[in-house]
Amino acid sequence: MKNFLLLLRRDLRIAYRQGTDTLAALLFFVVAGSLFPLAIGPDPATLGRLAPGIVWIAALLAALLPLERLFAADLEDGALDQLALSGLPLSALIGAKIAVHWLTTGLPLVFIAAPLSLMLALRAEALGVLLLGLVMGTLALSLFGTMASAILLGARRGGVLMPLLVLPLAVPVLIFGTAAVDAVQWGLSPAAHLALLLAVLLLAALIAPWAGAAALRAALG
Amino acid sequence: MEPKEAAGASREGLAAVELGFRRDERWIFRGLSFTVAPGEALLVRGRNGAGKSTLLRLLAGLARPAGGRILWDGAEIGADLAAHGTRLAYLGHLDGVKGALSVEDNLLLPGLAQSAAARREALRTFGLLPFAAFPARFLSAGQKRRLALARLLLKGAVLWLLDEPGTGLDAASLARLGEVCAAHRARGGLIVATTHQPLPLGPVRELALA
Helix, strand or coil, X not given: CXXXXXXXXXXXXXXXXXXXXXXXXXXXXXXXXXXXXXXHCCCHHHHHHXXXXXXXXXXXXXXXXXXXXXXXXXXXXXXXXXXXXXXCCHHHHHHHHHHHHXXXXXXXXXXXXXXXXXXXXXXXXXXXXXXXXXXXXXXXXXXXXXXXXXXXXXXXXXHHHHHHHHHHHHHHHHHHHHHHHHHHHCCCCCHHHHHHHHHHHHHHHHHHHHHHHHHHHHHHX | CCCCCCCCCCCCCEEEEEEEEEECCEEEEEEEEEEECCCCEEEEECXXXXXXXXXXXXXXXXXXXXXXXXXXXXXXXXXXXXXXHHHEEEECCCCCCCCCCECCHHHCCCCCCCCHHHHHHHHHHCCCHXXXXXXXXXXXXXXXXXXXXXXXXXXXXXXXEEECCCCCXXXXXXXXXXXXXHHHHHCCCEEEXXXXXXXXXXXXXXXXXX
């Protein structure tokens, strides 16, 4: 546990010192979200109807951006060898990277999603459910994304393959996340959709660390 | 994890039995057998591409052999790779230095001794103490190598795997590396190193890769 926290602190410190990855993802999220009113017109009724989908898709794509460098930087400069030999199980190493990705990308996205949704004329009473869904959804994306990042390590042009690998896995997340907000907008209970989203998250948590560890072992050899 | 002077002291040391490695269909080497006893140093020699670095990665458990076995105190290292990782320190071609972090923060890694005193002592050994608070990206290639060597000291491992440890080092640092290696062997440590340049390792056994 101590080693895990040590690694987490190191990666967060690096992310803080070179904040461009986090900043790029957040700016992409805001800019992409702001393009929609320009394309579909400023009518609040239309925008408010589309807002959950816009926010979810923009968040999904923004969360992909930092994935390519998640392990690649450590592989290229030899740090990954040292981490693999630190006595920390590879699954714990993956776990630390998942936490880093969520803390530097997922969590900031959730924070910025609030003003962005209101700007897109989302009804205020649906905001809470949207953000709750995003918290679970971004966690699931960090899990799937980190696993994919480990799998594509060492593949040439891994960055091009990344969306092809992660986006299909993110389909259930997107469906249940947006359906929960829709339910609130129709005056229904979002509980069932949120429960299914939680189920996807737990399933991802069961698979990602072990699949990622196996991929990492292969990339090191 | 405190500084571990005698951590994982070895009885029988390291043994390779009929070790082989291939890329696709081409064998890099095969049928390689040797032992390294506590206090011994093995110098691996061979032309470029003979598989010296690969051999070290196999011994570290980072890569998996295509044939044969690697034993530590008589037990296969593959049985518990995480435990094997803690008993060895690996210095590869790449220094694993993060330019965004300060020189001292580069030593805040899992698996390394975590006391500030031990960190400063390791930095002092390789003449990096004056740069402790500098961002590591300002270091020269040789200084980065020395930082990687300081990490070696903090690992407190019994088996050192050194891939061209002298690359980029000046004469004084090379001599310091020799002293550090001698002290490690005197404590019963093992060293497997590759090199093309003369290294001040004292008496060594040599292994030639054809």
